Amino acid sequence: MLSDWKLQEMLEEIEEISGVGMGICNGRGELLAAVFTPGEEIREAVLQFIGSMAESQKMLGCHFFKIFLDGELEYVLLAQADGAEAYLAGRMAACQIRGVAGACRERLDEGAFLRDALLGSLPEADLLCRAKRLHIGNAQRVVFVIEAAGGLDEIAMETVRMMFAADSRDLVTELDGTTAALAKDVGRMKDGRELAELAEMIVDTLRAEALVNARVGYGGRAKSLRELSRSYEEARTALEVGGVFYAGRSAVSYGELGPAGLCEIFLREVFGENVPERFDEETAVTIRTFFANNLNISETARQLYVHRNTLVYRLERIERELGLDIRKFEDAMLFQIAWMVIAHLERQKAPIRKPQEKPI
Amino acid sequence: MASLSLRNICKKYPNGFEAVKDFSLEIEDQEFIIFVGPSGCGKSTTLRMIAGLEEITSGELAIDGKVVNDVEPKDRDIAMVFQNYALYPHMTVFDNMAFGLKLRKVPKAEIKKKVEEAAKILGIEDLLDRKPKALSGGQRQRVAMGQAIVREPKVFLMDEPLSNLDAKLRVQMRSEIASLHQRLGATIIYVTHDQVEAMTLGTRIVVLKDGVIQQVDSPQKLYREPDNLFVAGFIGSPQMNFLDASCVVEGGRVFLKFAENTIALPPEKGEKLIAGGYGGKTVVLGVRPEDVDDAPGALEEHKEGVFCAKVTGYELLGSEALLYYTVGGTGMTAKVDASTSARTGDSVRLALEVGKIHIFDKETGLAVAH
Numbered sequence: 001m002l003s004d005w006k007l008q009e010m011l012e013e014i015e016e017i018s019g020v021g022m023g024i025c026n027g028r029g030e031l032l033a034a035v036f037t038p039g040e041e042i043r044e045a046v047l048q049f050i051g052s053m054a055e056s057q058k059m060l061g062c063h064f065f066k067i068f069l070d071g072e073l074e075y076v077l078l079a080q081a082d083g084a085e086a087y088l089a090g091r092m093a094a095c096q097i098r099g100v101a102g103a104c105r106e107r108l109d110e111g112a113f114l115r116d117a118l119l120g121s122l123p124e125a126d127l128l129c130r131a132k133r134l135h136i137g138n139a140q141r142v143v144f145v146i147e148a149a150g151g152l153d154e155i156a157m158e159t160v161r162m163m164f165a166a167d168s169r170d171l172v173t174e175l176d177g178t179t180a181a182l183a184k185d186v187g188r189m190k191d192g193r194e195l196a197e198l199a200e201m202i203v204d205t206l207r208a209e210a211l212v213n214a215r216v217g218y219g220g221r222a223k224s225l226r227e228l229s230r231s232y233e234e235a236r237t238a239l240e241v242g243g244v245f246y247a248g249r250s251a252v253s254y255g256e257l258g259p260a261g262l263c264e265i266f267l268r269e270v271f272g273e274n275v276p277e278r279f280d281e282e283t284a285v286t287i288r289t290f291f292a293n294n295l296n297i298s299e300t301a302r303q304l305y306v307h308r309n310t311l312v313y314r315l316e317r318i319e320r321e322l323g324l325d326i327r328k329f330e331d332a333m334l335f336q337i338a339w340m341v342i343a344h345l346e347r348q349k350a351p352i353r354k355p356q357e358k359p360i
Numbered sequence: 361m362a363s364l365s366l367r368n369i370c371k372k373y374p375n376g377f378e379a380v381k382d383f384s385l386e387i388e389d390q391e392f393i394i395f396v397g398p399s400g401c402g403k404s405t406t407l408r409m410i411a412g413l414e415e416i417t418s419g420e421l422a423i424d425g426k427v428v429n430d431v432e433p434k435d436r437d438i439a440m441v442f443q444n445y446a447l448y449p450h451m452t453v454f455d456n457m458a459f460g461l462k463l464r465k466v467p468k469a470e471i472k473k474k475v476e477e478a479a480k481i482l483g484i485e486d487l488l489d490r491k492p493k494a495l496s497g498g499q500r501q502r503v504a505m506g507q508a509i510v511r512e513p514k515v516f517l518m519d520e521p522l523s524n525l526d527a528k529l530r531v532q533m534r535s536e537i538a539s540l541h542q543r544l545g546a547t548i549i550y551v552t553h554d555q556v557e558a559m560t561l562g563t564r565i566v567v568l569k570d571g572v573i574q575q576v577d578s579p580q581k582l583y584r585e586p587d588n589l590f591v592a593g594f595i596g597s598p599q600m601n602f603l604d605a606s607c608v609v610e611g612g613r614v615f616l617k618f619a620e621n622t623i624a625l626p627p628e629k630g631e632k633l634i635a636g637g638y639g640g641k642t643v644v645l646g647v648r649p650e651d652v653d654d655a656p657g658a659l660e661e662h663k664e665g666v667f668c669a670k671v672t673g674y675e676l677l678g679s680e681a682l683l684y685y686t687v688g689g690t691g692m693t694a695k696v697d698a699s700t701s702a703r704t705g706d707s708v709r710l711a712l713e714v715g716k717i718h719i720f721d722k723e724t725g726l727a728v729a730h
């Protein structure tokens with residue numbers, strides 16, 4: 001649908017050209033935009049006019065025109081003053097608005113197309129066929145999901161649309177009252193940093209222009225229209241999981257969250273900033289033996305051939321370094337899991353290990 | 361324009377994190393006030409609560425005497441400027457500035473008037489027909505300011521608006537913002553994590569840490585009389601030096617001992633230490649690098665503040681030099697004349713201006729004497 005501000009702009013321009021003041025109502029008779037203030041009696045006349053068969057009519061010093069789109073009543077246009085020019089100007093304005101509204105409906109179709117593409121609900125052939133009809137080309141795109149708990153009003157939606165109106169490969173759609181999606185052409189944005197900046201920019205622009213506090217999640221690159229639904233799923237996940245682990249951040253990418261990202265977050269939760277990468281041999285053996293002996297200090301000391309105090313000293317040093325007291329069951333368990341995670345990450349970084357090499 | 365009153369404002373995020381704690385502040389009409397503090401201290405959160413973008417957990421916010429806790433952002437008469445602003449790429453500068461008003465269905469003639477006025481204030485009248493692509497970084501930033509100015513808000517909220525600009529441009533835009541404030545006659549709240557920016561811009565600065573106000577004062581006052589260790593260390597560059605010293609009272613005079621050194625305090629500082637019962641206790645001595653000197657004249661003039669140190673580094677800044685040195689294992693800095701003969705490895709005698717030293721309580725971190 002044409003937005004009210006756009007209608008307002010058109011009416012003002014038409015008044016400037018023709019000198020005729022106009023107003024426009026929707027098919028239910030509600031005033032959307034006007035350059036004059038119609039009285040209560042005119043509102044009633046509009047409803048009466050909608051109910052009538054007439055396509056245009058003159059009442060109360062105004063010309064009334066119906067504007068149909070695809071056979072349905074879309075708008076009622078009012079042109080003030082009753083001279084012949086007012087009638088002419090009114091008809092021309094009605095014609096103009098019908099044209100623009102028609103083009104706008106196509107954009108609406110584009111939005112509907114994007115929604116279907118994101119949900120992955122269409123067979124590929126249908127998707128491509130519709131894309132062709134709407135002149136939506138192939139491009140490498142990333143889906144950004146924009147969510148505002150307080151709701152995305154018309155001003156917020158228009159702000160997002162205008163930010164990306166310049167490139168016809170960028171597609172925007174409203175998903176529901178609180179979320180919108182953008183499929184952004186990222187063919188020229190090679191760097192992940194650029195995507196992060198774009199996400200931050202969407203957030204800041206919505207705050208500044210629309211006074212809306214939004215969060216943005218974005219997915220991985222989609223090389224085809226088919227893949228948009230995957231990128232969308234990822235963007236959703238980024239928003240959800242990011243809301244838990246990165247509560248303070250307003251923009252989160254799926255890339256940061258994948259399994260590896262979650263592992264990193266977990267390790268940071270456990271160790272803070274200093275995640276241990278590797279232990280020296282002595283420490284590693286001490287920890288392994290200590291665990292093998294069910295956290296029993298005397299038994300561990302005996303097996304390691306060290307004095308009990310030496311072992312206690314080592315464990316205290318480990319506590320200072322790790323922030324975990326592995327003499328306590330809870331910390332020991334946390335450490336065990338963290339150790340497995342570290343080993344897992346190590347393996348992923350170097351997938352091909354020589355067979356004789358043992359993990360720590 | 362507008363005055364603001366923040367009374368005991370707290371913010372607790374849904375995950376339980378308390379980002380802002382008991383924040384109370386009166387901001388006068390047409391004031392230019394700065395919020396400064398390290399990353400994560402709650403500056404943006406506070407700003408967003410003022411804007412209405414973030415709910416206030418407890419406490420009261422009033423604009424012009426009217427409590428606005430439950431007033432929608434759009435009805436608070438504020439405008440925000442951020443670092444990651446977007447200009448609409450396909451619109452001219454004029455349309456970029458006009459767009460927000462168009463969306464709000466402001467009549468065309470009025471929009472034209474407001475945009476032209478804002479352009480004049482910003483000195484960008486000649487750019488109105490250009491597209492964003494054809495603008496420099498500084499010009500774009502001005503257009504972004506213009507988008508806020510055309511709304512004629514009572515209060516401007518600026519969250520690190522310059523941090524995406526390069527250093528040189530940032531300095532230039534800083535002074536432009538200061539003069540913009542004069543021309544607009546508006547209340548401006550400006551957030552930055554950069555203490556230098558805060559010190560050059562602000563008439564009044566709010567220093568924040570961990571969601572708690574540490575001190576609200578003029579730049580001069582923050583520099584000369586920091587209320588606590590945090591403010592003392594945060595404001596000023598290079599940082600203030602801190603050193604543990606024991607406070608000794610002898611014959612009515614107060615001395616500070618550290619490593620092998622003893623310095624005598626001037627009576628007005630000494631009295632405060634005695635009154636606070638610090639005799640025989642350890643206190644934290646704070647000295648700004650610019651208050652330590654190695655010039656023979658200074659050693660002569662500030663005899664009571666002479667101490668020994670080992671030089672660990674030297675950095676020429678131009679007419680001045682930074683000396684890095686240690687005293688009893690603590691690393692410190694002095695800003696001295698570039699002609700200094702001290703070099704790495706030397707044992708030197710330095711003089712601190714005892715009149716300018718700061719003394720803090722070691723436990724609470726609060727200032728005892730300046």
Ligand SMILES: Nc1ncnc2c1ncn2[C@@H]1O[C@H](COP(=O)(O)OP(=O)(O)OP(=O)(O)O)[C@@H](O)[C@H]1O
Binds near residue numbers: 374401404405
């Ligand atoms: N929605 C949120 N949920 C939970 N915690 C949050 C949320 N938003 C912010 N925080 C946390 O609140 C604290 C203050 O954040 P805020 O953005 O206000 O800091 P800041 O002073 O502006 O820092 P910076 O200089 O980095 O911008 C941070 O620790 C941040 O992680």
Ligand SMILES: [Mg+2]
Binds near residue numbers: 403404519
């Ligand atoms: Mg911030």
